[in-house]
Amino acid sequence: MTCPLCAAPVLAEHAFCEACGHELGAPACAACGAQAVDADGYCERCGLRQPTGRDEAELTLPGGAAAVTHKGLRRARNEDAMALLEAGDVTVAVVCDGVGSSPRADEASAVAVEIAAPALARGTGPAEAFALAGKAVAKLGSSPDDAPACTYVSAVVAGGRATLAWAGDSRVYWLPHGAGPVSAVRLTDDHATSTGEITAWLGADAGDWKPSVRVFEPPGPGSLLVCSDGLWRYLDGHTVPGTAVHPDGRPLDLARELLRHALGCGGHDNVTIVLIPLGGQHG
Amino acid sequence: MGDQPAFTLQIDQNKYLPLDGREVHAILTVSSTGTVTTTTSVPAEAAEVIIVDTSGSMSGGKIREARQAAASAVQALRDGVNFAVIAGTDTARVIYPRGRTMARASRATRAEAQTAIGRLSANGGTSIGEWLLLARDLLDAHPDAIRHALLMTDGQNNESSDAFARALSACSGRFVCDSLGVGSDWVPAELRKVSEALLGTFDFVRNQSDLSAFFNRITQESMSKTVAELALRVWVPQTATLTFVKQVSPTLLDLTGKRADVNPLTGDYPTGSWGAEEREYHLCVEVPPGQIGTEIRAGWVKLVRPDTQEVLASGNVLAQWTDDLAQSTRINGKVAHYTGQAELHELIQEGLSARAAGHVDVATARLAKARQIAAESGREDTARLLDKVVEVDPRDGTARLRRNVDKADEIELDTGSVRTSRLRQGGEGS
Known part of the structure; x- marks a missing residue:
């Protein structure tokens, strides 16, 4: 030795x-x-x-859902946070993206998913879970000038449909299963100006915000994609190979494929990708 | 050491490197925040040796000047300080007190020492190394004291350079020595070696009337030291090279060659004794190529007491590779400032050497460029001295050397070039 x-x-x-x-x-x-x-x-x-656990992490659930998060190629740390869990027939995903211009943004996103995901799994309504997370993030700030902040998007999948809630520019897409290449269909509208600054977030300086809420019923089998802007900024015009979205394909492989695409395009920001199979035999 | 001040170490750098970037630069600011003063607490024990050049080259006005300087230095000693006075020719001898021990400063011993100094006359050769070795022997008897020597000479050493280098190396790390140049034909080169080896300053006092104030400052500074010997302990990765470690403020002092290996990746760089003060260091590390997004610790810096291994402060020098040019091309303001100050010093030294050797074109180019940097970085005194040596046409920037240059101006320019200015608050580029 x-x-x-x-x-x-x-x-x-x-x-x-x-x-x-x-x-x-x-x-x-x-x-x-x-x-x-x-x-x-x-x-x-x-x-x-x-590398810390948060810099680069993967997660899969027995029901098939999968998630990856990566700090990307330009940022020193990962300020995205994600949660993915199952409770009975319910699958819950929450993705938060720390606001780069706020202090300790990584803490804000971590606290938000930690509070919101278990609440949603217990059956708490999407707006209420959002409010709980918002309160916890607001407590991190000592003043409006020192207010850690993050975006928020949640998806609760149960009974063949998905309930979505969001604030800011983290998004949900629908990836239909198909034989050929498929394009992602956007299901959420950003709270952001035309130049990209977000107009809604969680934090002590956020005010009393209600999230946007939408219920989505899939037209057929496919995957729900919940992601931060580190992925979707590279989705415009991008098609996902059909084989990757094939019912026999593993969601984790598709998540890795999407991550490679984001890093291949430059990986300018933290990347978080959650995929939940939905519709068809998945129920 | 209940009086030991608290230390802080702050690191200024731009950690982002382009993909082919290999050089990491950082400025370390080390501050001792202690408010240890001679009136509010028990001062550390101090030992001071005053060395007067009494060689033949000092005869006439210079020996009178040196006698007055030494008497002023003795006058500035605080009661209770251990002290001795050495007269130096081709040998060294203690002229006060008698024998090879030091006296304790009091009204009586100061007066006796000044009487002995008043009898000094100039006669014989010059062996500065011998003088320093005798000072070392005297100071070695006070291992727990802040040990300091003050050397007054015209710098015309006629010792062999080998013997001088051996003596400097034997004294290095044992005490700090500040030097005072005497006379208008003083030679800065030898005293620069003393200052580099013994981590002290070297100064030229132009007006006799400023001597008392000068000694008050030097001895006060020396007696305000409360920590005897600290080192910067620098680690770099196995595949990296520590290119240089330089003190850049208040004066330029290259510590690179003074490394003492701690282990294959870590070395200690001596910084001498500390009081309540702030110093800045410039560190450059050459790192192997890295991958985009990867962050490494390119340097781990600790301020340590080598005798006890106690770590007083520490900090990280980082490197992270990026393909974002906006990040990697930003130069840290402090790094830029001190790079400029070091360049100014080199230009002045090269310019004065070229001028002495009769290389007019080189001297003109270097000194004119130095004039420009001095003006831009707020070194008004240096710019004014450069104006006495080189004349720059404000309309077209053409420069020429002035014919009649006061020797004292040249020496002041030469010795003063190691002093750096501080970056102004909110300075450009920061």
């Missing part, structure tokens, strides 16, 4: 390298493999900041 930093011989039972003082038994680096990741999350050999 040798020290990962100075390569001096070390004994397995030692806590520190006797030659250079490096603490032994630290987590291994994702890039160089040295057991040298320190408490701040940097490798003490190659310097790489280790």
